[in-house]
Amino acid sequence: MNVLVFIKQVADTEARIIISSDQKSLEIENKYTVNFFDEFAVEEAIRIKEALKDVQITVCTFAPARATEALRTAIAMGADRAVRIDSTNFATDDPLIVARALASYAKIEGFDLILCGRQAMDDESANVGAMVAEFLNIPHVSQISRLHMLDAGRAEVENEIEGGKKVSEVTLPALFTAQKGLNEPRVPLITGVMKAMKTEITVLDPASSGTPFGPIDDGSSRVSVLSYELPAQRPSVRIIEGETPEEKVKGLVRVLKEEAKVL
Amino acid sequence: MSKDVLIFVECKDAVPRKASLELLSAGRQIAEKFSSVLFAVVMGSDMKNAAGIVSGYTDKTIVVDDGSLAEYGWDLMSSVLEGILTKYSPAIVLGTSSMTGKDLFPRLAARFQAAMVSDAVGVDLEGDGLKIKKPLYGGKVISWVAPGPEAMLIATFRPNSFAVNEPGRNGEIIEEKMNVSKDPGITVVSSTKAGSKKVDLQEADFIICGGRGMKAAENFSLLEDIADLMGGRVGASRTVVDSKWRDYDDQIGKSGKTVSPKLYIGCGVSGALHHIMGMDTSKVIVAINKDPNAPIFQYADYGIVDDAFAVLPALKEELKKVREDS
Ligand SMILES: Cc1cc2nc3c(=O)[nH]c(=O)nc-3n(C[C@H](O)[C@H](O)[C@H](O)COP(=O)(O)OP(=O)(O)OC[C@H]3O[C@@H](n4cnc5c(N)ncnc54)[C@H](O)[C@@H]3O)c2cc1C
Numbered sequence: 001m002n003v004l005v006f007i008k009q010v011a012d013t014e015a016r017i018i019i020s021s022d023q024k025s026l027e028i029e030n031k032y033t034v035n036f037f038d039e040f041a042v043e044e045a046i047r048i049k050e051a052l053k054d055v056q057i058t059v060c061t062f063a064p065a066r067a068t069e070a071l072r073t074a075i076a077m078g079a080d081r082a083v084r085i086d087s088t089n090f091a092t093d094d095p096l097i098v099a100r101a102l103a104s105y106a107k108i109e110g111f112d113l114i115l116c117g118r119q120a121m122d123d124e125s126a127n128v129g130a131m132v133a134e135f136l137n138i139p140h141v142s143q144i145s146r147l148h149m150l151d152a153g154r155a156e157v158e159n160e161i162e163g164g165k166k167v168s169e170v171t172l173p174a175l176f177t178a179q180k181g182l183n184e185p186r187v188p189l190i191t192g193v194m195k196a197m198k199t200e201i202t203v204l205d206p207a208s209s210g211t212p213f214g215p216i217d218d219g220s221s222r223v224s225v226l227s228y229e230l231p232a233q234r235p236s237v238r239i240i241e242g243e244t245p246e247e248k249v250k251g252l253v254r255v256l257k258e259e260a261k262v263l
Numbered sequence: 264m265s266k267d268v269l270i271f272v273e274c275k276d277a278v279p280r281k282a283s284l285e286l287l288s289a290g291r292q293i294a295e296k297f298s299s300v301l302f303a304v305v306m307g308s309d310m311k312n313a314a315g316i317v318s319g320y321t322d323k324t325i326v327v328d329d330g331s332l333a334e335y336g337w338d339l340m341s342s343v344l345e346g347i348l349t350k351y352s353p354a355i356v357l358g359t360s361s362m363t364g365k366d367l368f369p370r371l372a373a374r375f376q377a378a379m380v381s382d383a384v385g386v387d388l389e390g391d392g393l394k395i396k397k398p399l400y401g402g403k404v405i406s407w408v409a410p411g412p413e414a415m416l417i418a419t420f421r422p423n424s425f426a427v428n429e430p431g432r433n434g435e436i437i438e439e440k441m442n443v444s445k446d447p448g449i450t451v452v453s454s455t456k457a458g459s460k461k462v463d464l465q466e467a468d469f470i471i472c473g474g475r476g477m478k479a480a481e482n483f484s485l486l487e488d489i490a491d492l493m494g495g496r497v498g499a500s501r502t503v504v505d506s507k508w509r510d511y512d513d514q515i516g517k518s519g520k521t522v523s524p525k526l527y528i529g530c531g532v533s534g535a536l537h538h539i540m541g542m543d544t545s546k547v548i549v550a551i552n553k554d555p556n557a558p559i560f561q562y563a564d565y566g567i568v569d570d571a572f573a574v575l576p577a578l579k580e581e582l583k584k585v586r587e588d589s
């Protein structure tokens with residue numbers, strides 16, 4: 001069985017982000033990690049392999065060269081192969097372009113199961129998974145918290161729905177996006193890290209490998225970022241003083257009512 | 264080209280969600296700017312009443328009342344929406360970035376090759392086109408995004424991004440029969456609804472969030488009482504969820520939910536960046552913490568430095584008075 005995992009390298013929470021003076025671009029401190037939710041996807045693929053044995057795990061990203069590190073992390077965890085579709089010169093702000101690039105690779109290679117994160121921590125868009133599934137014309141289930149492989153090319157998954165949980169049986173090939181709680185991602189062992197250092201990472205040029213789902217060049221981008229800005233700063237906190245907790249609470253409720261007008 | 268606007272209305276128990284009423288209100292302003300028609304689509308089972316409410320905001324409300332839409336499925340809903348978008352060809356489609364919106368719209372965007380902007384928090388209607396405000400990096404940066412001129416735009420917004428206006432219209436209601444197609448690859452084995460009558464965490468106007476400072480699971484009843492009184496919800500920090508005091512459903516923050524209520528009160532929450540990322544778009548933030556140096560005070564509008572267990576009973580009493588007066 002071939003399992004494909006999409007991973008994205010994203011800026012760490014702690015990374016400093018500076019907006020350029022013309023507000024047109026961002027400068028991100030060189031602190032990157034594997035997207036939080038994508039680690040659950042990688043871990044789940046490894047668990048499937050451990051259970052079913054005859055499984056090959058490919059991790060794939062559409063990214064510039066710096067993301068090689070993220071691919072190596074996935075290999076160190078236990079993935080078999082890593083592919084980087086080079087995104088240099090592509091407008092990755094448009095999720096359709098990212099999804100086309102990834103779906104095209106999946107289409108050309110052929111996979112039984114695709115896993116990805118529920119959402120990337122940088123763009124927070126939660127688009128790419130379902131878009132890829134749509135291009136490939138396969139079912140998807142969002143935000144899975146449990147996955148169980150059944151026989152005959154089917155899987156049972158549990159996911160969160162509005163106000164509850166749902167269990168579905170899905171025919172493969174299918175795409176699932178990972179929610180926190182799916183598993184506990186492992187920390188790579190030193191032997192894994194050694195192996196990852198030596199693993200050859202395939203780099204693909206999307207222009208030459210073909211994109212059956214439509215153009216991905218800059219001109220085909222449907223969205224453009226006009227500018228970046230900092231969020232509005234809140235004025236500094238007003239500590240409500242008082243002799244007793246009751247007095248403080250009275251003061252708080254008064255300002256919430258009269259000043260902030262939220263009560 | 265017309266710039267008709269279409270709102271995808273989500274309902275809970277056959278009543279439009281507040282987040283959808285917000286979109287109807289914002290959609291009206293967009294339709295006015297472009298002198299275009301404001302459509303809404305309401306779909307599900309037994310939707311007459313909901314359509315009636317929605318028609319108070321729109322020019323045309325499309326209702327697809329079909330028993331097979333009683334339970335949500337992206338396959339069912341996207342087949343219906345595909346029919347509607349093809350027939351009415353709106354230029355701008357607005358939805359909520361709820362679990363449903365996040366599941367459904369990317370598929371449609373890929374089907375229609377639409378400009379997709381998700382999890383947005385506002386729009387700017389000054390100038391020629393439509394600019395969409397979207398936070399990035401957990402709210403550390405705000406971006407302004409514009410759709411390309413020819414593409415259909417699909418944008419989803421966080422609940423509490425817009426004010427709800429008075430309805431005041433009496434739009435036409437159009438009953439549509441649409442083809443509902445199911446993906447044969449998915450069979451629902453079971454679905455459990457918590458059956459809670461409470462508002463969704465992401466849609467709540469009022470959230471009182473407990474952190475590790477609440478000390479134990481049973482102490483959250485103090486917060487539950489206040490949330491019930493205010494018609495709001497209890498949230499939790501990750502530490503609380505990891506300690507199994509609350510369900511993951513309640514978690515606010517980078518790896519949990521993003522909320523922007525009118526009023527957020529954090530009790531015994533330190534204000535780690537991972538938590539702040541999930542709540543800093545709240546309109547007003549109050550922190551209750553016994554440590555005056557807790558980072559949450561850097562993000563709060565108002566603060567009380569004291570023991571939460573001394574503050575909470577008094578807070579409940581005062582809020583009760585406010586409720587009784589109003
Ligand atoms: C990848 C990643 C993702 C994460 N995602 C999230 C997320 O989504 N959401 C999230 O919340 N966290 C998240 N975290 C964890 C986050 O970094 C913090 O560890 C967590 O938010 C701390 O929770 P807390 O404020 O409840 O606990 P603490 O940091 O332990 O704070 C407890 C606070 O309670 C106060 N206190 C104690 N007793 C009292 C009392 N009697 N009265 C009043 N105050 C009292 C203390 O002064 C202290 O400020 C994430 C971390 C990582 C690494």
Ligand SMILES: Nc1ncnc2c1ncn2[C@@H]1O[C@H](COP(=O)(O)O)[C@@H](O)[C@H]1O
Pocket residue numbers: 006007008035037038060061062063095098102115116117118119120121123124125126127128129
């Ligand atoms: N450039 C990318 N390369 C590989 N996978 C990606 C990329 N962008 C997004 N993904 C995957 O899609 C998921 C959702 O991302 P997003 O739609 O950007 O929030 C992520 O968790 C990744 O698994």
